[in-house]
Amino acid sequence: MKKILFILCAFLAVAGTAGAQAPKRHKIALVAPLYLDSAFDASNNYRFNTQFPKYLNPGLEFYLGAQAALDSLNRAGAPLDVFVIDSRSARKPLSGELRGNSDLKEVGLIIASANAAETRLLAEEAQRRKVPFVSATLPNDAGVTNNPYYVVLNSTxxxxxxxxxxxxxxxxxxxxxxxxxxxxxxxxxxxxxxxxxxxxxxxxxxxxxxxxxxxxxxxxxxxxxxxxxxxxxxxxxxxxxxxxxxxxxxxxxxxxxxxxxxxxxxxxxxxxxxxxxxxxxxxxxxxPFYYAKPTPLATQLGRTFSARQNGRPTDLYYRGYESTLRFALLLLDTAGDMAPNLSRKGNAVFTPFNIQPVFLDRAQPTLDYFENKHLYFVRVQNGVRTVLP
Known part of the structure; x- marks a missing residue:
């Protein structure tokens, strides 16, 4: 976290001295299955009264984690514009949003919690735009190959x-x-x-x-x-x-x-x-992810979530937080030139990601995608889990 704090402080310093010229702003597209069309009616009224259907939880928790990270960056004055896309919107299909939304023309990073079909679509769009796409939750490559802009965080x-x-x-x-x-x-x-x-x-x-x-x-x-x-x-x-x-x-x-x-x-x-x-x-x-070991940051985030949502966060909340914070910082740290630096170490939040290029056909030197190769080895004895060193 030391480097993260250093970068955030640097943003504050820039914001305080850049009176003549504002820093260049970078755009991020955040994609998650929020199901807003089914949760709210045409008058923007919540459909389920005091209930909360379970199918809304995964996308919402990932989004709330990402939002917590973005709130921290915003308070530090990070020059970011973030556009949230509901991948399950009936009125605005994902393919149409990617191609038709003018706000997304200069997006420099896509982060998503998506299924296989959505992941393939996002990977194709990222390759067309030549910007990185971080798949934060899908535990496979979705059949994507020959795409140096695609990052699989949830190891295959x-x-x-x-x-x-x-x-x-x-x-x-x-x-x-x-x-x-x-x-x-x-x-x-x-x-x-x-x-x-x-x-x-x-x-x-x-x-x-x-x-x-x-x-x-x-x-x-x-x-x-x-x-x-x-x-x-x-x-x-x-x-x-x-x-x-x-x-x-x-x-x-x-x-x-x-x-x-x-x-x-x-x-x-x-x-x-x-x-x-x-x-x-x-x-x-x-x-690839392990949040059971308490840290001051995880404890703080958990308490904030519980106070606002009246419940305990799942791993998806922490996944949304760390994937957004880590790669947003990389985007800023590289001044938008993120694609050649996907394997760069540092800015670890909870997980020390080890992003490495993957060549599925060892006989052909074609980079198929990048993947997080860091894994925790968890041992369970008498129902108690511990992470091996």
Missing amino acids: LRTHVEALYKYYQRTAAADRVILFTRSGTQEAQVRDYLDDYAKVTTGAPLKIQVQTVTDETEDEAVVAMLDSTKRNVCLVGSLDEDFASHVAGALRTAGSSYRIQIAGMPTWDAFNFRSTEYRGMDILYTT
């Missing part, structure tokens, strides 16, 4: 799988490593990513045993894959919570005769590890 499944592979190369050389999988598109992707990385790694490849598990697979068949003389690293190669619960429950029946660590996917960050099937298990998973 490939990145998570490769990170687990590297981790266990270092820590499980003498262990039995088992991949529990099932039929399915995402499960096949996990297997392919493991195989792909095994072919290019410079270290000794992991010896991974593969076990397919179906709804009919008995617990005994799962336990039969274990080795009582070694630690058993059990990779659960699925994003599905029911499948993870099934495998964990089966492994739990092995009892204390086996040393087991279960390794899971990024969706495990939302699991309830205090439930019966995970009780007493040693669990590891990766996540």
Whole structure:
């Protein structure tokens, strides 16, 4: 936060001395699913009285987090103009807003919480304009390639799988490593990513045993894959919570005769590890965002949110805050020349983003997009989560 405070102070100094010529203002487009058309009628009256439908929460919390960051920048005199686009507006479709809104002609940065279709549209528009587009929430590349202006903050499944592979190369050389999988598109992707990385790694490849598990697979068949003389690293190669619960429950029946660590996917960050099937298990998973560790800034933001919204913020609030603050500062710090500096370190708010270029086809030196490669390794024991150093 020291560099952030330094930059904000610099803006204040400029604002106080720039009487002759105002600093150049930079434009940001902030895109979120706000559903304003369905929340308010033609007379601008709220439709739901005292209720608040759940489908409004994700977009609103992301927006409120972004707004909190922009309020801080505004108080510091940062020369920014921000335009908010409701991606779920029926009256103003996203494609029309991007092409028809004259206020957006000189936008230098797009930040969005968007689905796959919206992300592809925004990535195409960013490439056409030659301005960076930061996808803050979608956990995949949306099929976008050959676009050096596109930034994926919510790391892709490939990145998570490769990170687990590297981790266990270092820590499980003498262990039995088992991949529990099932039929399915995402499960096949996990297997392919493991195989792909095994072919290019410079270290000794992991010896991974593969076990397919179906709804009919008995617990005994799962336990039969274990080795009582070694630690058993059990990779659960699925994003599905029911499948993870099934495998964990089966492994739990092995009892204390086996040393087991279960390794899971990024969706495990939302699991309830205090439930019966995970009780007493040693669990590891990766996540690109982790806000559970309290910091003075996070505590302050949480209190402000609770006082205004009468509730506790979710991760999307903090995601909106840090992605907006971090990349708005980069836009200002580079005087609008942000695209060549997307991999620049610094201005970390909560997450020390590691933005790196991605080349999906290793045989072709074509930059497909940029991606956050920083991941937290979260270990869960007796329902308590800790971040590994």
